[in-house]
Amino acid sequence: MRVLGIEGTAWAASAAVYDNETDDVFIETDPYQPESGGIHPREAAEHMREAIPSVVETALSAATGPIDAVAFSRGPGLGPCLRVVGTAARALAQSLDVSLVGVNHMVAHLEIGRHRSGFDSPVCLNVSGANAHVLGYRNGRYRVLGETMDTGAGNAIDKFTRHVGWTHPGGPKVEEAANDGEYVDLPYVVKGMDFSFSGIMSAAKQAYDDGVPVEDVSRGLQETMFAMLTEVSERALSLTGRDELVVGGGVAQNERLQEMLREMADQRGANLHVPDPRFLGDNAGMIAVLGAMMAAAGETVAVEDSGIDADYRPDQVPVTWRPGEPPAPGGDRSDEIRGAEAVVTVEDGLVTKRRVPKTYRHPALDERLRRERTVEEARLTHDARRAGVPTPVLRDVDVRESTLVVEFVGERDLRDAVGTTRVQSVGEHLATIHGEGIVHGDPTTRNVRVDGPRTYLIDFGLGYYSRDVEDHAMDLHVFEQSLRGTADEPEPLVSAFEGAYADAGQDAVLDQLRAIEGRGRYQ
Known part of the structure; x- marks a missing residue:
């Protein structure tokens, strides 16, 4: 089966072709780059309208045979961007006379990690611009075990970088500056497996305004935010009794975050899988891979029922394409x-x-x-x-x-x-x-x-x-x-x-x- 995937939840206009017989994935992406500030939904949607036709054409030209299904990111994301992608996917499915699959963007982040790692039932940490959460599989659905109570990880970092005058995206700039900085103490907020970034952002801005070198604030920002994310990941492993962790999302490209997660997993005796960088940020490859799994399980959608959902929660998705989870370790007393x-x-x-x-x-x-x-x-x-x-x-x-x-x-x-x-x-x-x-x-x-x-x-x-x-x-x-x-x-x-x-x-x-x-x- 060959599936054309189209992604466009926020900044990445992306198309991909996945062949499940060879496990090959071709991805073509044209990112939106705002001239200043963060992502502007109207401008991002305009970029989608301009870029989607060309990335789709490039992806289709790389296909080694006919397309059997079209998968698209149905949500969550920016409504104007999702509507552009949904319209394109419906038109392509009708013109190619193939099945249409609506994919949850956040579940796709998890499934590409599970697919590439070969893990049975991992916990997933997703950290992207607009989102940050920990997911686990239970009884036919992915459950949100913990999530941000205010803003996504990438957006939180971008708020700080806009404050200091850096252009979007801010994550790589903070990562580079932190390499030359000294650690400064910032608020650390973990509540169970939920967390909050608003306090740390306010404190980071104030520290910069008070004259603390931006390199030092960047170091404190990374060390604190990523320690919080690593801690809640370990808490999720402990709660569920699992020993496998995958990560997804653009922020997961940060080398310091990967290092923290790897150290935690090693200390705990757990297994960590970090997908290739091309599968970490928003990309159509993960949409195509999950689309193939869903299509094989009969999870296609009629054109008239294929509306987008900007607030599409991962725990709203019935997971019919994978086998049941293996049993978690029991609670027997040990020394x-x-x-x-x-x-x-x-x-x-x-x-x-x-x-x-x-x-x-x-x-x-x-x-x-x-x-x-x-x-x-x-x-x-x-x-x-x-x-x-x-x-x-x-x-x-x-x-x-x-x-x-x-x-x-x-x-x-x-x-x-x-x-x-x-x-x-x-x-x-x-x-x-x-x-x-x-x-x-x-x-x-x-x-x-x-x-x-x-x-x-x-x-x-x-x-x-x-x-x-x-x-x-x-x-x-x-x-x-x-x-x-x-x-x-x-x-x-x-x-x-x-x-x-x-x-x-x-x-x-x-x-x-x-x-x-x-x-x-x-x-």
């Missing part, structure tokens, strides 16, 4: 367990948790995070227990060694024993600690332990004290994302969890949860 940020040993009813140094992070940043999280976990575990929520009893704390000793609780993680009664207990527990001004920070199904009738909250390392409704709602958001990433039928569990929280907590928190969901990059 040593490696979590996302710590090594845990169990002996004589006690758990020793040591936050190991993360070599991918800058040493100063790593030392600060391990120290602060150890102190907060000790305080919040004690205070939550005093409020009436089951938590481990704290036995010892060594801040210098970033080590805690607590009693062993539960028979297994909630991830491995999820059920309605259990998630209702979590809703009640979160409502209780929120009433005391405590935010857990990372209430995933791996940070809840269960045995018999009891449900325990553990690992308050990302927690803090706050009575802000937004912070409490983020706890709910993190837990629900983890349910969707680890439970076969998550929606009834989500409803039960929210019902229990509503009975014990504040309605304002649930209202704010809806607002947070609306801010997601793919909502």
